[in-house]
Amino acid sequence: MDKKKNGIIDKIPNWGWLMISLATALVLWYVLSITPKTARCFPFIPKVIEALKTVVEREILWADIKSSMISVLLGFAFGFCTSVPVAFLMAWYRPVQHIVEPWIQFIRNIPPLAYVPLVVIGAGVGRVPQVIVIWLATFLTMTITIYQGVRNVDSTLIKAARVLGAKDKDLFVKVIFPATTPFILTAVRLGASVALTTLIAAESTGAFAGLGMRIRSFNNSYEVEPMLLYIILIGIIGISIEKIIKFLEKKLTGWQETRQV
Amino acid sequence: MAEDRKVKVKIDHVEKIYDGRQGKMIALNGVDLDIYENEFICVVGPSGCGKSTLLNIIAGLLEPTTGAVYVDGKKVEGTGTERGVVFQQYALFPWLTVKKNVMFGLKLKGMSDAEAEPIAMKYIKMVQLEDFVDAYPKELSGGMKQRVAIARAYAVQPEVLLMDEPFGALDAQTRTQLQAELIQTWQEERKTCFFITHDVDEAVILATKVIVMSARPGRIKRIIDINLPYPRTQEMKMTKEFMDLKNEVWGEVYQEYLEIRK
Numbered sequence: 168m169d170k171k172k173n174g175i176i177d178k179i180p181n182w183g184w185l186m187i188s189l190a191t192a193l194v195l196w197y198v199l200s201i202t203p204k205t206a207r208c209f210p211f212i213p214k215v216i217e218a219l220k221t222v223v224e225r226e227i228l229w230a231d232i233k234s235s236m237i238s239v240l241l242g243f244a245f246g247f248c249t250s251v252p253v254a255f256l257m258a259w260y261r262p263v264q265h266i267v268e269p270w271i272q273f274i275r276n277i278p279p280l281a282y283v284p285l286v287v288i289g290a291g292v293g294r295v296p297q298v299i300v301i302w303l304a305t306f307l308t309m310t311i312t313i314y315q316g317v318r319n320v321d322s323t324l325i326k327a328a329r330v331l332g333a334k335d336k337d338l339f340v341k342v343i344f345p346a347t348t349p350f351i352l353t354a355v356r357l358g359a360s361v362a363l364t365t366l367i368a369a370e371s372t373g374a375f376a377g378l379g380m381r382i383r384s385f386n387n388s389y390e391v392e393p394m395l396l397y398i399i400l401i402g403i404i405g406i407s408i409e410k411i412i413k414f415l416e417k418k419l420t421g422w423q424e425t426r427q428v
Numbered sequence: 429m430a431e432d433r434k435v436k437v438k439i440d441h442v443e444k445i446y447d448g449r450q451g452k453m454i455a456l457n458g459v460d461l462d463i464y465e466n467e468f469i470c471v472v473g474p475s476g477c478g479k480s481t482l483l484n485i486i487a488g489l490l491e492p493t494t495g496a497v498y499v500d501g502k503k504v505e506g507t508g509t510e511r512g513v514v515f516q517q518y519a520l521f522p523w524l525t526v527k528k529n530v531m532f533g534l535k536l537k538g539m540s541d542a543e544a545e546p547i548a549m550k551y552i553k554m555v556q557l558e559d560f561v562d563a564y565p566k567e568l569s570g571g572m573k574q575r576v577a578i579a580r581a582y583a584v585q586p587e588v589l590l591m592d593e594p595f596g597a598l599d600a601q602t603r604t605q606l607q608a609e610l611i612q613t614w615q616e617e618r619k620t621c622f623f624i625t626h627d628v629d630e631a632v633i634l635a636t637k638v639i640v641m642s643a644r645p646g647r648i649k650r651i652i653d654i655n656l657p658y659p660r661t662q663e664m665k666m667t668k669e670f671m672d673l674k675n676e677v678w679g680e681v682y683q684e685y686l687e688i689r690k
Binding site for chain 1: 509519
């Protein structure tokens with residue numbers, strides 16, 4: 168590579184690139200909003216801001232965000248609390264792994280939207296089926312990730328701890344748990360992302376509020392502007408959650424060897 | 429001359445048979461060995477001669493199929509802090525700093541931070557890493573990592589130090605450097621050592637006694653006393669005494685390589 172040619176490109180700081188990227192997206196958005204074929208589904212910023220005013224006035228925005236976040240948080244919390252013990256059991260007891268893993272892999276590959284009606288038949292409408300669907304989806308993803316992590320614990324570390332006097336309890340608390348932390352955090356990040364994507368499916372079950380439910384209701388009334396606003400909001404929430412978890416990962420697992428590419 | 433010395437580790441007819449997919453594999457075929465206090469034993473032999481298996485049995489990480497190992501007359505059952513181990517792959521805890529790694533075993537003994545820290549610092553100084561106490565393993569070179577592992581093993585003050593090709597993954601220069609440091613430490617503490625290597629030079633410069641093992645099945649082929657004087661230096665590798673001993677050990681090992689190739 169000719170370094171001199173890249174001189175200007177190398178000088179642009181990261182925030183500069185962010186600005187350029189944002190500007191590119193805005194231009195593209197504007198072009199879409201004035202192109203006849205796409206104008207209807209891509210209203211430009213002023214219209215979206217107007218929609219924001221309307222949803223705030225109608226007092227549905229905060230109720231929707233609150234409802235969705237409650238479902239996501241509950242489903243994710245249940246998913247996390249159940250995936251950690253199941254993952255460890257799978258890693259420690261081969262029979263558990265042999266019996267459970269094929270089914271986790273099988274169900275994980277079914278889009279949640281497909282089994283939502285079943286959950287509704289079983290659990291009725293409202294908050295409960297939403298939480299169950301998110302719980303199931305996050306549980307499956309996180310179990311697999313954490314299980315891989317426990318399996319990957321370097322056996323020489325366990326040997327080293329044992330010759331230094333570690334008993335089984337010490338091994339778990341002082342070796343296996345810290346060694347698995349990076350995988351648990353990756354699982355949390357993947358789980359959070361799955362929770363959000365599953366939310367839309369979960370709210371198709373006759374919810375009374377929620378970001379996903381509202382998008383459907385806007386769809387029924389042909390309100391494109393607030394629909395686009397909600398879609399962008401989901402994106403913003405998603406990326407914020409990811410940034411927070413990434414920050415935690417950096418803080419908690421900065422000791423990890425990073426591969427030099 | 430050795431008769432009045434104390435037997436530190438007694439290896440009593442240790443046999444190890446693995447039940448593999450291709451039938452039984454005899455890794456160790458009745459190994460008997462007395463390791464006296466303050467001896468520095470180096471074990472050499474071709475890969476597959478069971479030298480690592482033997483070390484793991486002494487460490488208590490593996491159980492012998494028959495026979496037993498005794499340390500100070502007490503039968504080995506599982507691991508114990510009177511036997512310290514240094515592994516080839518360093519095996520440092522990557523989430524702990526250098527100091528915390530060295531303190532690991534001390535904390536398991538029930539010491540508080542205040543009690544463990546000065547001891548850890550003493551051994552970190554011994555391996556000359558006092559400028560890196562708060563560094564994480566990822567920030568260290570291979571040689572530095574192995575120094576930390578050695579400090580960590582010393583810190584719990586084991587009676588016997590077991591080392592499984594500790595310098596095998598290091599470049600020649602670093603290896604020579606660490607050998608010199610290990611000789612220095614051994615001269616000061618005279619800790620009983622059981623050191624595995626495939627490097628004949630290394631075995632002769634470090635050991636008071638070299639054990640040559642043969643493969644398939646693994647057993648002790650010959651024991652060669654190394655009567656080089658102390659303090660030992662790298663310059664000694666140029667002397668005739670060293671060359672003669674090296675040739676003697678190498679001759680035995682080479683025969684084994686030829687055996688395997690048949």
